[in-house]
Amino acid sequence: MLKDSFLLTANRLAKSVSQVLVTILFARILTVEEMGIYQQIFLISIMIGSFIPFEMQTTFSYFYNKTDNQQEKSNVVSNTFLVLSGLGTLAFIILLIVFQTELFFEDSHLKSYSLWMGLWCFATITSSYLENLFISTKNAKIFSLVTLAYYFCFLLAITLVIFTYNNLLVTMKVIGILEVFRVALLHIVFHLKQKISFTFNFPLFKKQLNYTLAVGAVTAIEVLTHSTDKMIVSLFFTVKEFAVFSIAAKEVPFMSIVTVAVITAMLPRLGEMYNVQKDPQSALKLWTKTSRTLAVIIFPLFWILLFYHKAFIELLYSKVYLSGALIFIIYLLKFPLRFTVFYTLLLISGRQKLLLINSVITVVLNIVLSFVFLYAFGLIGIAAATVTSAYIGVYLQQRDVCKVFGIKQTELLPYKKILSTFILSGLTTGTVFLTVSIINVHQIVQFLVGSVLAMMACIFVATVRKEIASDFLPKNKLLVRVVRNRNV
Numbered sequence: 001m002l003k004d005s006f007l008l009t010a011n012r013l014a015k016s017v018s019q020v021l022v023t024i025l026f027a028r029i030l031t032v033e034e035m036g037i038y039q040q041i042f043l044i045s046i047m048i049g050s051f052i053p054f055e056m057q058t059t060f061s062y063f064y065n066k067t068d069n070q071q072e073k074s075n076v077v078s079n080t081f082l083v084l085s086g087l088g089t090l091a092f093i094i095l096l097i098v099f100q101t102e103l104f105f106e107d108s109h110l111k112s113y114s115l116w117m118g119l120w121c122f123a124t125i126t127s128s129y130l131e132n133l134f135i136s137t138k139n140a141k142i143f144s145l146v147t148l149a150y151y152f153c154f155l156l157a158i159t160l161v162i163f164t165y166n167n168l169l170v171t172m173k174v175i176g177i178l179e180v181f182r183v184a185l186l187h188i189v190f191h192l193k194q195k196i197s198f199t200f201n202f203p204l205f206k207k208q209l210n211y212t213l214a215v216g217a218v219t220a221i222e223v224l225t226h227s228t229d230k231m232i233v234s235l236f237f238t239v240k241e242f243a244v245f246s247i248a249a250k251e252v253p254f255m256s257i258v259t260v261a262v263i264t265a266m267l268p269r270l271g272e273m274y275n276v277q278k279d280p281q282s283a284l285k286l287w288t289k290t291s292r293t294l295a296v297i298i299f300p301l302f303w304i305l306l307f308y309h310k311a312f313i314e315l316l317y318s319k320v321y322l323s324g325a326l327i328f329i330i331y332l333l334k335f336p337l338r339f340t341v342f343y344t345l346l347l348i349s350g351r352q353k354l355l356l357i358n359s360v361i362t363v364v365l366n367i368v369l370s371f372v373f374l375y376a377f378g379l380i381g382i383a384a385a386t387v388t389s390a391y392i393g394v395y396l397q398q399r400d401v402c403k404v405f406g407i408k409q410t411e412l413l414p415y416k417k418i419l420s421t422f423i424l425s426g427l428t429t430g431t432v433f434l435t436v437s438i439i440n441v442h443q444i445v446q447f448l449v450g451s452v453l454a455m456m457a458c459i460f461v462a463t464v465r466k467e468i469a470s471d472f473l474p475k476n477k478l479l480v481r482v483v484r485n486r487n488v
Contacts, residue, residue: 248324
């Protein structure tokens with residue numbers, strides 16, 4: 001699991017870095033208005049690419065790892081591939097019809113991008129299960145190497161195009177073509193190693209559909225939740241204001257990649273413990289230990305970004321977007337929630353309906369608060385409403401996990417220890433920040449130096465306090481022996 005986690009983390013990091021660098025290039029080369037148009041395209045593509053699959057990738061993992069029968073496993077692969085390919089094609093056609101007939105969008109710029117957005121969405125939908133596929137078939141290494149190579153080439157291609165043509169439309173054409181190529185490449189690689197059967201099993205599909213209705217509805221609602229703020233800003237504010245807001249509200253890429261990669265790699269093992277071994281307590285302990293260790297990484301990153309938020313924005317997007325600094329800080333307050341994923345435990349227990357109920361409550365609350373806070377505080381109010389609803393949503397998930405596993409809320413996690421980790425990380429990072437600020441250099445240099453020193457100091461403190469489980473340390477026999485001796 002640890003090896004797969006590192007591979008997936010590297011893969012997600014490469015994807016995130018390429019996206020960040022592309023955004024940096026666009027922010028520095030395009031005008032603010034053009035950046036606003038790109039962010040609108042990106043928002044539409046991400047929403048459709050996340051909404052349409054209706055969590056078929058999770059359905060795949062659930063049914064594939066639920067059985068030891070190879071024929072049943074093959075049926076799961078075939079069904080998922082055929083369904084997602086069909087949904088991707090449908091989304092592509094609908095996008096073309098909607099934009100070309102101007103049913104919803106009258107912007108001529110968006111109309112000219114419809115074909116390439118359609119290809120982007122098709123690729124996103126069709127490939128949504130591939131990571132789960134390669135992990136479940138114990139081919140995570142192959143997946144990671146192929147995607148790492150792809151994102152390296154992707155970044156080079158986009159950089160060359162944007163500098164050569166300085167044209168958003170040409171660049172979007174290249175993005176659409178490259179994304180389709182990525183999907184085709186990964187499917188070919190998997191087919192060469194383990195052939196895909198193109199037969200459709202309808203009884204299995206009904207089971208998948210029944211499972212994914214609740215989980216997919218949760219994802220669809222979460223997509224709305226994450227996009228509500230941007231949709232409202234896009235409707236009530238100018239393109240330029242939308243550009244600044246979307247940059248400030250953009251989640252820092254590496255915030256979630258570590259958590260999501262570890263949880264994705266851990267999901268099959270958790271599912272096996274709960275459903276096959278019938279040992280929910282062991283599954284809960286593994287999840288708790290993983291969350292505890294992730295907090296050691298996530299919390300220092302939060303404090304680093306909080307203390308150096310202006311330098312971070314300037315480094316990535318230039319001074320033009322510093323006007324969104326306060327909005328960035330507000331959204332950053334969601335960061336501490338990244339140390340774990342509560343809904344994972346609800347998924348493995350088959351309690352998808354609880355996720356659906358909680359998500360409906362969260363999205364309704366988010367929409368209501370967004371309009372109320374918009375009236376009272378403007379753009380800042382929309383950001384505050386989004387963060388508030390996120391905390392309420394996590395509380396609801398945490399409450400239901402405790403009910404499912406029959407434990408008290410105070411027993412789910414070592415909250416006192418996690419809080420102490422959070423506070424000590426803040427004190428450590430704050431000390432480094434004050435020390436480095438004495439040096440008379442540019443704030444970006446202070447940010448880079450201070451980040452490295454703060455992270456090293458926080459990990460050192462965590463090691464001394466025995467907060468890092470030996471399972472997550474490098475496989476050095478001497479090091480593992482020392483840590484185990486300290487834990488005795």
